[in-house]
Amino acid sequence: MEASIKITDQEFQSRADQLLNHLNENNLSGVVLFESHYILYYTGFAFIPTERPIGFAMNSKGEKSLFVPRLEVEHAKANALISRVDHYLEYPDNPHPMGVLKKMLDEMGVSGDVGADHDGYPWIFGYRGPSLTELTGATIHNIKAFIEDQMMIKSDAEIALLKESCKWGNLAHMLLQRYTEVGLTETEVAQRACNEATCAMLDTIGPIFRSQSSWFSGAVAMYRGQIGRTSAIPHALANNITFQAGDALVTGATAPVWGYHSELERSMFMGPPSDDQKRLFDHMVALQNTAFAEMGPGKPCSIVDKAIHAYFEKHDLMPYWRHHTGHNIGLRYHEAPFLDTGDHTEMKPGMVFSVEPGLYSPELGGYRHSDTVLITDDGIEMLTYYPRDLESLIIPV
Amino acid sequence: MEASIKITDQEFQSRADQLLNHLNENNLSGVVLFESHYILYYTGFAFIPTERPIGFAMNSKGEKSLFVPRLEVEHAKANALISRVDHYLEYPDNPHPMGVLKKMLDEMGVSGDVGADHDGYPWIFGYRGPSLTELTGATIHNIKAFIEDQMMIKSDAEIALLKESCKWGNLAHMLLQRYTEVGLTETEVAQRACNEATCAMLDTIGPIFRSQSSWFSGAVAMYRGQIGRTSAIPHALANNITFQAGDALVTGATAPVWGYHSELERSMFMGPPSDDQKRLFDHMVALQNTAFAEMGPGKPCSIVDKAIHAYFEKHDLMPYWRHHTGHNIGLRYHEAPFLDTGDHTEMKPGMVFSVEPGLYSPELGGYRHSDTVLITDDGIEMLTYYPRDLESLIIPV
Numbered sequence: 081m082e083a084s085i086k087i088t089d090q091e092f093q094s095r096a097d098q099l100l101n102h103l104n105e106n107n108l109s110g111v112v113l114f115e116s117h118y119i120l121y122y123t124g125f126a127f128i129p130t131e132r133p134i135g136f137a138m139n140s141k142g143e144k145s146l147f148v149p150r151l152e153v154e155h156a157k158a159n160a161l162i163s164r165v166d167h168y169l170e171y172p173d174n175p176h177p178m179g180v181l182k183k184m185l186d187e188m189g190v191s192g193d194v195g196a197d198h199d200g201y202p203w204i205f206g207y208r209g210p211s212l213t214e215l216t217g218a219t220i221h222n223i224k225a226f227i228e229d230q231m232m233i234k235s236d237a238e239i240a241l242l243k244e245s246c247k248w249g250n251l252a253h254m255l256l257q258r259y260t261e262v263g264l265t266e267t268e269v270a271q272r273a274c275n276e277a278t279c280a281m282l283d284t285i286g287p288i289f290r291s292q293s294s295w296f297s298g299a300v301a302m303y304r305g306q307i308g309r310t311s312a313i314p315h316a317l318a319n320n321i322t323f324q325a326g327d328a329l330v331t332g333a334t335a336p337v338w339g340y341h342s343e344l345e346r347s348m349f350m351g352p353p354s355d356d357q358k359r360l361f362d363h364m365v366a367l368q369n370t371a372f373a374e375m376g377p378g379k380p381c382s383i384v385d386k387a388i389h390a391y392f393e394k395h396d397l398m399p400y401w402r403h404h405t406g407h408n409i410g411l412r413y414h415e416a417p418f419l420d421t422g423d424h425t426e427m428k429p430g431m432v433f434s435v436e437p438g439l440y441s442p443e444l445g446g447y448r449h450s451d452t453v454l455i456t457d458d459g460i461e462m463l464t465y466y467p468r469d470l471e472s473l474i475i476p477v
Numbered sequence: 478m479e480a481s482i483k484i485t486d487q488e489f490q491s492r493a494d495q496l497l498n499h500l501n502e503n504n505l506s507g508v509v510l511f512e513s514h515y516i517l518y519y520t521g522f523a524f525i526p527t528e529r530p531i532g533f534a535m536n537s538k539g540e541k542s543l544f545v546p547r548l549e550v551e552h553a554k555a556n557a558l559i560s561r562v563d564h565y566l567e568y569p570d571n572p573h574p575m576g577v578l579k580k581m582l583d584e585m586g587v588s589g590d591v592g593a594d595h596d597g598y599p600w601i602f603g604y605r606g607p608s609l610t611e612l613t614g615a616t617i618h619n620i621k622a623f624i625e626d627q628m629m630i631k632s633d634a635e636i637a638l639l640k641e642s643c644k645w646g647n648l649a650h651m652l653l654q655r656y657t658e659v660g661l662t663e664t665e666v667a668q669r670a671c672n673e674a675t676c677a678m679l680d681t682i683g684p685i686f687r688s689q690s691s692w693f694s695g696a697v698a699m700y701r702g703q704i705g706r707t708s709a710i711p712h713a714l715a716n717n718i719t720f721q722a723g724d725a726l727v728t729g730a731t732a733p734v735w736g737y738h739s740e741l742e743r744s745m746f747m748g749p750p751s752d753d754q755k756r757l758f759d760h761m762v763a764l765q766n767t768a769f770a771e772m773g774p775g776k777p778c779s780i781v782d783k784a785i786h787a788y789f790e791k792h793d794l795m796p797y798w799r800h801h802t803g804h805n806i807g808l809r810y811h812e813a814p815f816l817d818t819g820d821h822t823e824m825k826p827g828m829v830f831s832v833e834p835g836l837y838s839p840e841l842g843g844y845r846h847s848d849t850v851l852i853t854d855d856g857i858e859m860l861t862y863y864p865r866d867l868e869s870l871i872i873p874v
Contacts, residue, residue: 131811151711151799170801174819203621206813224600267679271672279665282717314548320679402548404567414528416603422571
């Protein structure tokens with residue numbers, strides 16, 4: 081990873097400029113954002129949301145400010161793109177911190193018609209407080225849709241970070257597969273794989289690396305309880321199952337790189353699969369190939385999922401269907417748009433999707449590969465590169 | 478851990494009955510909840526929130542239902558307390574899933590004046606959809622304050638789970654301290670401690686254990702970058718620092734047990750501290766003792782934090798002050814009320830607080846112990862029990 085592979089201040093500024101254009105085009109006097117992923121996207125300021133409200137504001141002149149607790153002042157002031165940092169001592173404190181935000185917005189001229197992601201800081205971790213409407217008397221316009229539309233299209237720098245994420249997710253997955261053995265538990269195997277992959281990642285790109293993830297601090301690969309019959313539960317919660325011969329397995333791997341996440345998942349087997357298991361595996365690979373074939377710029381997302389539904393129906397597989405084909409991915413694990421029959425958003429170059437049609441049988445277990453796929457000017461590019469064929473995914477018993 | 482140490486269906490029902498009383502007292506026709514922690518609290522149904530909306534509803538007769546995607550139907554139907562499970566195929570799907578919720582609420586008679594935690598499913602992970610107001614025409618009353626007031630007071634079963642959490646957090650922390658050495662990195666040390674503590678916990682209580690945590694799947698202990706000078710940043714994000722002689726350290730440890738989290742943090746040193754470091758450590762311990770002395774039933778939370786402020790001022794330490802004394806803790810890491818000068822909530826038996834006054838110096842690093850403390854009928858009970866004295870917290874170099 082070259083030192084240049086990160087988001088530059090210039091790129092953060094360019095993102096904020098697009099938001100500013102949107103404000104001006106819609107006659108909004110400014111914007112107030114509370115969600116950490118949005119604030120990270122426009123400013124590079126990463127934080128963990130708690131009961132202490134944090135907000136980002138920009139007025140129609142493009143002046144940017146942060147509203148933070150005392151705890152975060154030094155961190156916020158280190159940000160080159162922010163011209164103003166206002167702080168309160170603590171939450172709930174006396175008076176309530178929102179008085180500081182109101183003063184900041186007043187002084188910046190953010191009033192009247194204002195864009196926001198939430199009408200006030202969300203009530204998380206015990207926080208309670210007024211809505212922006214109550215606080216300021218402003219008319220709040222929800223601009224989440226604009227923001228998420230903007231975040232959908234990844235820049236070259238973002239794609240480079242996603243590719244870096246794929247590398248370390250691949251390593252973690254390779255180790256997960258290598259260390260999986262009959263008689264071991266999923267927890268000990270996953271932890272060994274995660275530890276070694278994370279240490280390798282940190283030693284390789286460590287000096288310039290920040291995870292900036294709400295979910296993970298390093299490379300991860302795991303089963304999340306999707307082992308044997310419970311692999312039929314697509315979002316099982318891990319339960320430290322012991323591997324047995326004949327188990328169908330479903331994995332998951334990623335690595336956060338400056339907040340960006342790729343997604344790699346594989347169906348695997350403990351020893352040779354039965355004929356019935358092999359049949360579902362083969363259908364699953366064929367489904368993923370069907371999705372890849374339908375993806376590309378200029379087409380609606382829904383066309384991909386419709387082709388998947390058609391395959392399920394043609395082969396009489398609907399009892400095994402559980403979920404749509406995939407989701408956009410980046411700073412958040414799941415982002416809009418979705419590869420779903422109901423999402424008619426046009427696929428555009430720079431969008432990055434998970435592609436993960438799955439089959440689930442209470443008797444035969446779950447079958448799902450997930451790959452991270454970029455829409456390019458003339459088609460698609462696979463960002464993940466782990467083997468997909470059956471032979472590569474059978475663990476010797 | 479005895480098999481009886483978990484939340485029984487009877488206790489979930491009793492929680493829901495209290496919510497039902499609140500609905501009836503306030504002439505609400507029902508309640509709709511979207512937050513995973515609230516749904517877990519009233520039903521025991523644990524899930525990971527995504528773009529696929531999930532909701533819980535109860536009408537004024539106490540009939541309980543879940544609204545879920547196809548993916549979660551089997552999981553939802555396994556819940557003995559839920560009489561009705563309505564599902565949609567997928568998000569965004571066609572038509573939008575919220576039509577299914579509207580039909581469910583109509584049929585249950587949840588209309589007119591309705592309690593809710595959010596006016597519609599929050600727009601997370603790319604979800605977009607109508608507010609409850611737009612969807613149903615109901616008048617939505619925010620009942621988060623009632624719910625969080627109810628969650629503040631822990632039952633005997635909840636306290637037992639928090640004590641179980643303390644045990645495994647203690648083990649993880651003991652191993653973290655034992656494995657910390659000059660020249661090693663925080664990541665390798667923390668991972669070794671977490672792995673071994675988690676495997677021990679799962680082998681000990683595994684057959685009946687579920688983490689049900691949004692944050693952790695096992696016992697954890699870590700530094701989060703709070704090493705040497707960066708220990709002065711209270712919520713530093715981990716950066717794989719190498720331990721050096723003379724470093725001041727701040728740790729954090731917990732273990733999720735059926736969703737309940739305790740909190741254990743310690744100031745430690747790589748080798749004997751300097752006189753200046755020792756002075757700040759001694760003040761920190763005295764501050765924590767000051768907080769313990771002020772805690773007890775019938776007094777306002779603010780009194781504890783005011784005593785801490787008074788100590789800071791008396792000893793001319795305000796430049797080192799960064800945050801309030803503590804927070805309630807349970808299903809969420811941070812819950813209301815807070816040990817904060819502005820929180821006048823009365824301390825009551827069954828409340829459980831983190832107690833963690835801290836001192837932070839850019840030159841000398843950060844100093845913070847955090848213990849988990851129960852308010853009892855006649856005082857307090859320490860739930861964490863890790864050594865607090867200086868001698869026990871110096872790592873030989």
